[in-house]
Amino acid sequence: QQPVQSPQAVILREGEDAVINCSSSKALYSVHWYRQKHGEAPVFLMILLKGGEQKGHEKISASFNEKKQQSSLYLTASQLSYSGTYFCGTGPLRLIFGKGTKLSVKP
Amino acid sequence: NAGVMQNPRHLVRRRGQEARLRCSPMKGHSHVYWYRQLPEEGLKFMVYLQKENIIDESGMPKERFSAEFPKEGPSILRIQQVVRGDSAAYFCASSPLRSEDGYTFGSGTRLTVV
Numbered sequence: 001q002q003p004v005q006s007p008q009a010v011i012l013r014e015g016e017d018a019v020i021n022c023s024s025s026k027a028l029y030s031v032h033w034y035r036q037k038h039g040e041a042p043v044f045l046m047i048l049l050k051g052g053e054q055k056g057h058e059k060i061s062a063s064f065n066e067k068k069q070q071s072s073l074y075l076t077a078s079q080l081s082y083s084g085t086y087f088c089g090t091g092p093l094r095l096i097f098g099k100g101t102k103l104s105v106k107p
Numbered sequence: 108n109a110g111v112m113q114n115p116r117h118l119v120r121r122r123g124q125e126a127r128l129r130c131s132p133m134k135g136h137s138h139v140y141w142y143r144q145l146p147e148e149g150l151k152f153m154v155y156l157q158k159e160n161i162i163d164e165s166g167m168p169k170e171r172f173s174a175e176f177p178k179e180g181p182s183i184l185r186i187q188q189v190v191r192g193d194s195a196a197y198f199c200a201s202s203p204l205r206s207e208d209g210y211t212f213g214s215g216t217r218l219t220v221v
Contacts (some may be wrong), residue, residue, distance in 0.1 A: 032209065033208070034210075034212075038215070039213040041198060041213060041214050041215055042150065042198070042200075042210075042212045043212070044209045044210060044211065047208075047209055087149060089150075089151060093155065093162065093163060094140055094155040094162070094163050095140070095151060095152070096152055096208065097142075097149050097150040097151075097152070098149060099148070099149040100148075100149050
């Protein structure tokens with residue numbers, strides 16, 4: 001089943017923070033986060049695994065609440081380069097992605 | 108180390124023709140996944156393959172679409188008798204052993220049916 005992302009879109013000024021949420025109606029084993037810029041391929045950001053293990057990006061953090069079946073991606077002190085659409089994906093085996101959150105960072 | 112290679116980048120087909128999309132995974136990756144993306148929409152799962160095996164094709168339309176990942180050579184997504192609704196970006200991704208190692212996506216093939 002497709003995870004649900006919120007918000008659908010967010011506009012920030014440079015330096016502001018943002019939180020993107022991803023929730024699932026079924027138990028989560030892992031949550032993946034990707035960012036896609038317009039016309040480009042999605043790029044891996046982070047994986048959060050059941051049990052707390054994280055693999056990913058230095059400048060972006062995320063949480064994984066197994067009990068609530070939710071994950072949140074935290075973007076702090078946003079830069080112009082953070083603009084893009086963020087997707088969460090849930091497994092196992094093959095990822096089903098949410099509909100995405102479009103993030104626009106303005107100067 | 109070359110990434111995931113997809114070709115062609117752009118493909119134009121007339122209605123009723125066949126489209127063949129190719130994907131060479133990253134070196135050392137044995138799992139391949141195909142996704143379709145419409146403009147301003149998310150990534151819709153189509154099929155998951157390992158060498159010579161289809162693991163999950165639950166996202167593939169029942170007719171006209173097929174995929175393979177032979178022992179030698181790239182993975183192929185084949186769309187027969189294309190229709191206008193097949194126009195989309197098709198992305199291939201690969202992973203080393205399992206999805207928990209993270210995907211690497213190719214640059215995609217933009218299919219336009221005229």
